[in-house]
Amino acid sequence: MSSSSNNNGQLVNALDARAQRYHNRALGQVLPNTQPGKRTRSKNQGNDQENQEPRQKRPTPDASQPGPSNRGTPEATIVAADFTKAVIIISDDQKFMQEVENDRVQVIERFETQIPQDCQDEGSWSRQGAEYPGIPLRKICKVDMEANGVDGGEVISSATQDTLALKNRFLDTVKRTIGRELFNREKHLNKEILENPDHPFWMYQDLSFFHSKLAGFSIMYMCLKDQVVAPPRFSYTPVNMFTKSAYNVWKNNAANKRFEELKKVSITGLKKTVCENPSGCVCNQRFAALYDDKATQFLYKADGLLNLKDYNPGESRLVMECSDACGCTINCPNRQLQREHNKALVVYHEDELRGFGLRAAEPIKKGQLITHYAGVIHTISKEDHKNRQISYDAELTMFSKRLVIASDTVGNVARFLGHACSPSAVFMEIYSRKSEEEIVVPQIGVYALKDIKIGEAVTISYWKKDDLRKQKGVTQVRCGCKFGCKSWIK
Template sequence: MLRVARMSKIETANILIRAEYIRRLSKVAGKKIHLVNVHDYTTPSLRFQYIPEYVLREGVFRADSATQEGCQQCSPHMGRNIGCEYTKKCGCLEYAAVDVNRITTAEMKQKYENALATGGSTLGFPKKFPYFTDGTKRQRTGTLVPFYLDSRHPIYECNDNCRCGPYCRNKNVQFGRQVELEIFKTGSGRGWGLRCKEDLFVGQFIDTYRGEVITDAEATRREQAGGQLKASYLYSLDKHQESEGLAQEEIYVVDGEFMGGPSKFMNHSCAPNCRQYTVSYNKHDNRIYDLAFFAIRDVPAGEELTFDYLDKEEGEGEGEGEEEEPPDGAVPCLCGAEKCRRWLWQ
């Protein structure tokens, strides 16, 4: 009887924990987030706090708000009523990647080389807006164009200081998650996972990776205190480290272990269907920007959403370690991909 009573208390506690977690999910902005577990009675930790944006910790600072310039030559109605229409006029694209394939004259090529050599502005050179616009196929509207999807170019969106209006073609990630998600227990030794309740199109935005933004020194301290698995929640904001000459100690790190969004539950795969891209709303702040997940192929509803924790380029490191013994302390990869690298990190 005592054993039955104890089991009854445990089951009641599990039900209450599950109910509280679902209640918290219902408060998260955006479309509904579901919770599914058909394997046992566990629930993700209630220690995890859902937050709508980064939480900046000690020693972390955004660039002064006065540095956030908006595009001034654009307007909401420049021909197609989609805000910014011309990349050569949009000031938000000043530091965006140049489409070198459209530099066709020797004079323009020389000017571009001079700009690179002197660190000058590339505004006025041929560029691309990051997203397909209304008027294209439904599957493409709002998705990343190949120039960004197939590269690691940083994305610069327009902001509230722009003259292009609230529904500019160059605004997307800042509106937040627009898809219905499901957190589920994988039952394959990989803990919890994330999947979408609707079909995703290639280039479609899913959600950002949020958490505490901490200094590099604090990240090192937490990683040493947390052990090997802690590394899977830490993401350095180092996209501009080389181009801006930032020292390692100047780099900020996002820690999504105890606070963040549903993307915390995205598992690793050596053959992922999603990828992380950097998205900035202030072209002058090269230390704090969003980390946004986009689908890199069509993903049917119900398929687990995954990305490469090591952010490998296509073909880079495929099959590495298949014939080697694991290094001491290596974390095994359980993704099950045909060309799995077998080990995540040590």
């Protein structure tokens, strides 16, 4: 197995020889003369200190407790979620499963991030400590390579080279704020990291690789501090999933009707979209029929950026994307979420107060769709709130006020969005489905309110200022979104 000879050779060599284990970045092939053994995965374990995930104004989920995917069914079978399905529902009700499951809908008893099929979970080295969902416990080591050889391949793939280039640009940008020693530790690795395969640094690398693989775009986890804290622990999902109760609430919503089933509205005065088939686009008529008196419609421009000219943080808002009813293709500018144009991001440990936040790993333009908020769609009820940190709930004010997207133990990179008094991004609900035959899965997009440079924080405002003023008898804390901020939040 060869290694890269460019400036990133330090990382490659560390993985190749001195760390005495091989990172699974390019070990998709089965090693010669070895037979894959059975893999058993225990329930999440680890002490409270290992599981701490400090977040500004958000309590830490206890990862050792049943999450939203397995609440009440601790022995439920884990079946790999098929993220190509239009709808995924979490339920252990066998009758319900038989009734609703089809080629577009999958029902699973319990969700936990699975290790990608082309990544090994074999080898003689085993990580000590807490188990992380979707991350191999065992790794291929130097001794395995010496004993079995390798069937060709490269340690660093072209995709990983691109990721390293993004990482290096990000580190160059934040170098002044972290100091030379921490910069060199992250970029070139030091003796402590190289000689200790159990160093938290390697778990950050694992999360970066496997979550990027699931997401389909680059995600990097970093803690550029003298004392590296335990990385966040949760199950990664690139799509929203329903609980059974949430699905039953949502399935009969008018939003799921075919366009021809909706009440016809006058097309006079409706805004024009940038659909590649303007004469056939029905998005504005659909919006008028479903939401006209409830929200402001935001439209994409021809370049795919959202037009934020009429943006008012106090108003309800919704983005309407095209479906097959419009007669356009997947390349239509009005199908941004469907094309998954996500930007490279860094999950960055800011400080003890704010915990982990998001930073841009590449330039982001104003109006650009950065990512979407993924998790499990729940109903708002006492039963659904049980054993769940509701501070990770994102409200669906337009689709249904009875539903929320929860990312406390199951979510994507957007769960790390921090609060700011002057945010760089905003939540907007997105109506999006490729086919009229599919149920609309409620979505929340994260759009840039301004140009965001490499290394800058991607933030939203957790609360409207008017809502904060109305709160009485609520304990408030300092915002701390930036140095010198004197605002208070609940």
